[in-house]
Amino acid sequence: MEFTLLGSVAVAVVLMYGVLRFEGGRTNAADCTRDVWDALITAAVIGVAVGRLASMIQAGTNPISHPGDILIVRAGVDTVAASVAAVTTYVVLTRSDPWWLADAGAPAALAGLAGWHGGCAVRDTCLGAPSDLPWAVAQAGSTISRHPVEVYAALLLGIAAVLFVWWKRHRPRPGVIAAISVAAAATARWITEPLRPGLGDDLSTWYAGATVLAAAFGAWITFARRSRDATPAEAD
Amino acid sequence: MAIAVLASLSFAACSGAASPPGDIDPLEPTDPAAIEALLSETDRPTVLNVWASWCAPCRSEAPLLRQASAEFTDSVLFIGVDVRDTQDGARSFIAEFDLNGFAHLFDQDGSVPASLGGFGVPLTFFFAPGGDLVHLHSGVIDERTMALQIDELLRR
Numbered sequence: 001m002e003f004t005l006l007g008s009v010a011v012a013v014v015l016m017y018g019v020l021r022f023e024g025g026r027t028n029a030a031d032c033t034r035d036v037w038d039a040l041i042t043a044a045v046i047g048v049a050v051g052r053l054a055s056m057i058q059a060g061t062n063p064i065s066h067p068g069d070i071l072i073v074r075a076g077v078d079t080v081a082a083s084v085a086a087v088t089t090y091v092v093l094t095r096s097d098p099w100w101l102a103d104a105g106a107p108a109a110l111a112g113l114a115g116w117h118g119g120c121a122v123r124d125t126c127l128g129a130p131s132d133l134p135w136a137v138a139q140a141g142s143t144i145s146r147h148p149v150e151v152y153a154a155l156l157l158g159i160a161a162v163l164f165v166w167w168k169r170h171r172p173r174p175g176v177i178a179a180i181s182v183a184a185a186a187t188a189r190w191i192t193e194p195l196r197p198g199l200g201d202d203l204s205t206w207y208a209g210a211t212v213l214a215a216a217f218g219a220w221i222t223f224a225r226r227s228r229d230a231t232p233a234e235a236d
Numbered sequence: 237m238a239i240a241v242l243a244s245l246s247f248a249a250c251s252g253a254a255s256p257p258g259d260i261d262p263l264e265p266t267d268p269a270a271i272e273a274l275l276s277e278t279d280r281p282t283v284l285n286v287w288a289s290w291c292a293p294c295r296s297e298a299p300l301l302r303q304a305s306a307e308f309t310d311s312v313l314f315i316g317v318d319v320r321d322t323q324d325g326a327r328s329f330i331a332e333f334d335l336n337g338f339a340h341l342f343d344q345d346g347s348v349p350a351s352l353g354g355f356g357v358p359l360t361f362f363f364a365p366g367g368d369l370v371h372l373h374s375g376v377i378d379e380r381t382m383a384l385q386i387d388e389l390l391r392r
Contacts, residue, residue, distance in 0.1 A: 059299030060333075068292050074376045075296030125380055130391065139384075141370070144391055197383035199303055 005074055008119025016040060016112030019161060020105075027168035028104045035094075036105045040112070043090040048073060051082025079189075080206050087182070102178030107164040110181055113188075114157035120150035128195040149195040156188040172222070179218030186210035257327040263318055263342035268351035271317070271341075275367030281389035282313045282367075286349045286359040289318070289325035293376045294358045298333035304382050305338045312386055314338035319346040319357060360385075364392055 017037065024033040055076035056063050063070055094101035120126035127139055128149030136145035164177050164184075190207035275282060285301055287294040305314040318326040318340055330336055343349075349359050354372060362371040362385045370392075371385050 061295065061299065066292075066295065069296050072293055072296040072376055074378050075293070075300065076379065125378075125384075127384060130387075139388070142388055144388060197380055197387055199300075199307055199379055199383050 004123040007122030008116055011119040011122065012112045012115035013041075015115035016108045019108040019111040019165065023104070023107065023165060023168075027165060032101070032104055036101060036108070039090050039093040039101070040105050040109060042093060043086040044112070046089045047082040047086025048077055050085035051077035051079065054078035054081035079203060083210075099174035099178070103168065103172075103174060103176070106178045106181035107161045107168070110157050110161035110164065110185060113185060114154045114161060117150045117157065118154035120154075126150045128192075128197055147195045149192050152195070153188055153192045156191065157185065160184040160188070175221045176218050179214050179221060183211050183214035183218060186214060257324070257331045260327040260330050260336060262323050263326050263340050266317065266341035266343055266348060268348055271348050271352075272367065274315070275363050278313050278367075279365050280311065280313045281365055281386070281392075282315060282361075282363040283386065283389075284315045284317060284352075284361040284363065286317045286319055286354060286357055286361075287329070288321045288357050289329035290321065291357045294329075295333075297358055297376045298329070298335060300377065300379055300382060302333060302335055302337065304386065305335075308386060309337070311390060316340035317343050317348050319343045319349060362386070362389055364389060 020028070020033050020037055020040075024030050028036070049070065052070050052073050053063050055078040056066075056069060058078065059076065061069055069075070090102070090105065091098055094105075124139075126148045127137065127146040129147050130136075130144055131147045132145065133147070135148070137148055138145045160181070164181055168177055186207045190204055190211055193202070193204050193207060271284075275284075283304070285297075287298070301314070301316075305312075308314075314337075316330075316335065316338065318329075321342070321344075323342065326340065326342060330340060341348075349355070349357075352361055352369065352372075354361065354374065356374065358376060360373040360377045360382070361369060362373075364370050370389060373381055373385070
């Protein structure tokens with residue numbers, strides 16, 4: 001039923017808020033939790049809405065003549081459009097201090113994504129391609145065991161979130177955590193996408209491209225700016 | 237940016253009418269006995285979708301049904317059952333979403349889904365060859381669930 005989607009959303013929101021609360025006063029400034037939280041939630045809602053609109057337009061449904069269809073998100077959300085819209089919204093909302101606030105929200109966003117994928121247990125949608133691995137499971141009434149692919153995605157993203165919270169304690173350059181978090185999210189999707197059941201287009205190329213771009217951007221922030229900041233004597 | 241969005245919406249509106257309702261034949265009436273006979277005779281897995289033109293969630297999943305039926309046209313039999321509807325409404329719906337790639341039947345009193353154990357619309361039933369019910373999905377079906385259940389049918 002549609003309400004199972006709300007279960008996944010609830011798991012995602014709780015995890016995202018939990019990470020933000022944990023980081024407040026530790027790896028984030030104590031007074032920024034509310035601002036980052038507002039920006040993350042707004043970005044997520046706008047991302048889903050834009051992704052749904054893109055999906056409807058691609059399917060040939062006019063959102064103006066059928067506005068109620070926008071709410072039926074289970075019928076399809078375009079992942080690429082949703083991701084671009086969410087990231088853009090977050091950047092606009094945090095433009096006062098974009099690098100620092102991007103880092104502040106990145107691990108929480110990864111934790112939220114992990115919760116969304118882990119919420120497959122609520123929706124009964126964890127399974128993917130057939131597998132003989134010991135931890136593969138079959139759906140009720142079936143003898144075909146399958147990869148619990150959404151659990152893989154949740155674990156990858158959850159591990160990344162924990163690693164980046166730990167990394168932030170070592171004070172990396174502003175923007176590095178955010179850029180590498182985008183690369184990590186795209187990599188998790190790239191790894192798990194071939195194991196997911198689906199119709200039609202394979203989005204792996206998009207995720208691979210996002211991984212490379214975000215990782216290259218993170219490397220540029222880390223190394224190019226470091227070289228520029230160095231004194232001429234040090235640079236020599 | 238705004239012009240681009242409006243242009244996209246205009247194109248979407250134009251692309252909605254794939255073929256006029258007048259080109260769609262009236263749907264053949266059906267009942268539980270006829271569906272049972274149809275399912276028991278087919279040697280292919282069957283996806284039976286229950287819809288109605290007045291059902292907003294059915295509108296949302298219609299493009300997915302069109303895509304799935306086109307992709308598995310040789311290996312899976314797709315059947316649409318329109319319930320508690322009018323012939324004009326049904327034909328307009330089929331034309332709007334270009335769903336004439338598979339057969340649709342007309343169930344005036346909604347007895348077919350009730351006989352199969354379903355309640356409400358939309359419903360999607362997945363049957364093995366011979367008519368054994370493998371899975372019933374209630375509500376709007378998403379791409380992952382559709383693909384997974386078809387894969388289950390094809391691997392049996």
